[in-house]
Amino acid sequence: MRVYFELNGKPQYVEVKPGESLLALLRRLGMKSVKEGCGMGECGTCTVLLEGKPVRSCLTFAPKVQGKRVTTVEGLGSVNDPHPLQRAFVEAGAVQCGFCTPGMILTAYALLEENPDPTPQEVREYLVGNLCRCTGYKKIVDAVLLAAQWKREGQWR
């Protein structure tokens, strides 16, 4: 079947295979930031934003995005023009291997849309579904709080 959706602000009209996950579709479309850490909705590395809300793309059937907006981390910023949230992750030392980073950043983005001034505990609660085995989470929380500060100061987009 063919599915129409908006991917990082650009229209997509694509053929979807039966049973194809959103994760597989997005990677097929070149969105390699969407990672498969478990394929069962347990690790959060495949997180993308569907209508601005974080979803597990491995558990989301591709046709579900029909007519909707999907954002991956490629849609936030680029190497030469990173989003402030992406810069905050690097500045705070929140990126080690980087495999959880795209999902973590998208979840944090959704949090800051809902709550631009979260407490450290609120950050931890919101990120609970995104596993990281490298950092111990401390610098990830630092990064989100730093980004929140930048956002409140108007350094955002």
Add this chain to the structure above:
Amino acid sequence: MAVILGRARAVVGQNVPKVDGIPLATGQPKFTLDLDFPGALVGKILYSPHAHAEILAIDTSEAERVPGVACILHYGNVPRVPYTTAGQGWPEPSPYDTVLFDRKVRYVGDRVAAVAAETEEAALEALQKIRVEYRILPAVFTIDEALAPGAPIIHDEPDAQGIYDPQRNIAAAVDIPIGDLARGFAESDVIVEETCEIPYSQHCALEPHCVLAYFDEDGRLVLRTSTQVPFHVRRIVSRVLGIPLSRIRVVKPRIGGGFGSKQEVILEPVAAALALRTGRPVRMALTREEVLVSTRTRHPYRVRVKLGAKRDGTLHALEMEALGNTGAYGAHAGTVLYNVGSKSLPLYNKARHLRFHGKAVYTNLPVAGAYRGYGATQAFFALEVAMDELAEKLGMDPLELRLKNHIREGESSPIFEKLGEGREGKAQIIRSCKLAEALRIGAERIGWYEKRRNPRREGPWAYGVGLACAMQGSGITGIDMAAATLLMNEDGSFRLLVGATDLGTGSDTVLAQIAAEALGVPVEKVLVYSSDTDFTPFDTGAYASSTTYVSGNAVLRAAEEVKRQILEVAAEMLEEPVEGLVLERERVVSRRTGRSVSLAEVGHRATYVANQRQIGATASFACPESPPPFAAFFCEVAVDTETGVVRVERFVVVADCGQPIHPKLAEGQLEGAVVQGIGHALYEELLFSERGSCVNRSFFDYRIPTALDVPEIEAILVPSEEPTGPFGAKSIAEVGINGPLPAISNAIYHAVGVRLTRAPFTPERVLAALKAKGR
């Protein structure tokens, strides 16, 4: 919060942006499987459902008829070459007890066959249609069962090499006496003895093991793989498949964590064999379940420690007995065993009478391998709990007992010489150690003395504080070698080519900083390219906490030689002798006249103008000693006396890693290691059915810490100056995982008076211990 007391330098010691940070944060396609390879076959593996069985027959005829199936490999159609998956230096210390596919399977999850097909669906269908006839053999699942007389022999194959005693299922053994242990205990005033046990646990790097095997335009085999050891992958694949090393290129792109699990060469020979047989590119990626069931784990260990001390607290006799379970194959069996002693016993060098002995035993459970901490984690659990007991028996503060006994700068331990990497070691003295300061700082941050005196109690919650110390090494003495090539571009920038393997730690950044510091340039002027066996010089790889120290020293040497060449060119330009010139802030300046030339001018001249040459150098560093980093760990726990739940409230880790090259990355190593250690202490354990089948095969069932599980962690660096390290640096990657188990156990004891000696400290175990104590 880091207390940085180190020397101020322009680049080293600065939190420069991680060189791959923005590309990773913006989701660039930098990982193994982010490269699309049109036409690649999908490789899948058939695993044994039995813990121990002989394969009587294997019938692939039906599977071969599945449309899209290109190739099926099994014991009947591949060469039989005994090897080890351990991914270590040469000569390989682990036994050659593995073949690509065997007639016998030795654990649930052992490799039986591999399929390459056009699609994953076809490959999975084919796996289901392979008919295997097994003769089930009796299996052993514990160290005691495996050592019992008459136990089934797991490695009875005649062509295995390097197994200590295959008839008794002993992969490796050690017995090192120093002094006279019996006399030592007889002369001791106080003696304690404790046994602690660590179960099967797993690394759980978020990127599952994966590899892409293909042929380049010249028909050479390329392995793009998620590995910590590209050069060992090249050597091992060459040997197992009988293809010349020069016909193989191994490329490690960014990898999604390793922690030791990707020091194992597991998928690469299989993918290479499928590619060679089909002449097609092959892509393999394990599922999370396959990672949990079939890859590698920490070696479960039972470690018994007996301590004898004089009345004043001076340790006099120390015995450590280590019994390890290496699972079905002996990957790292002997070296982890040796490291149980070699990475722990030197910490308390005051004991004159020592004995370290133990065995690594085969069982029909998953294969244990390298895991961050590598034996030291197992050792320090028992050693530091025993030290806590000794302190109590002596009526001494546990902190004072540590201060009295730990190794100091200028001191040595006979262990360094007696225990190496599965063989004898090399004597060394400690040239840098700030453990005493670490203990003092940590005690202050956690409020040690106050909290020890007045433990809190709130309703059912009892609070306590505990501490532990630990050390590790920096590379493997006499074995590790790293090389670096540094080339100057005509604009005054540099290319740094290193075999070193950044597995997410930030080592590319650290190595760029070392080069930049030596060359007097900002880190942006050093472009790092790493881990490609065609284009980067040799490096043993990222394990044994080696990269900053071993690879870093190679980079420093290369940079010093490049600097010499730069000064030579500048001397021609300034018409002055080299001796009067200094290199600083991207310029070569004459001390006498103040005249200067820029590095861009030097690069341009050497490349295009006069006396043309490539400014550049390759340098090597072979690890002559392995300076240990030290760390002190303090934690506060709350124990619910009604439910047995343990909450870690606060954790302070203070580490001496020499001069931190990148403090934030060093802290990140500590924080990450401590959180893995907290996971081990509180809930991580692979569980098995009575038939030896792993039952917690997902992240739902094998829980690792989430952001909510983690307490407030304070990682503090206490810099020392390691004279043999690059700019004074030592390692930091592993030491942090050695402390949480004993520190948390000791804190639980302080809170509720029961010793938890079997990890993880689950509510059931805590409640059982409380009940046994009558509380």
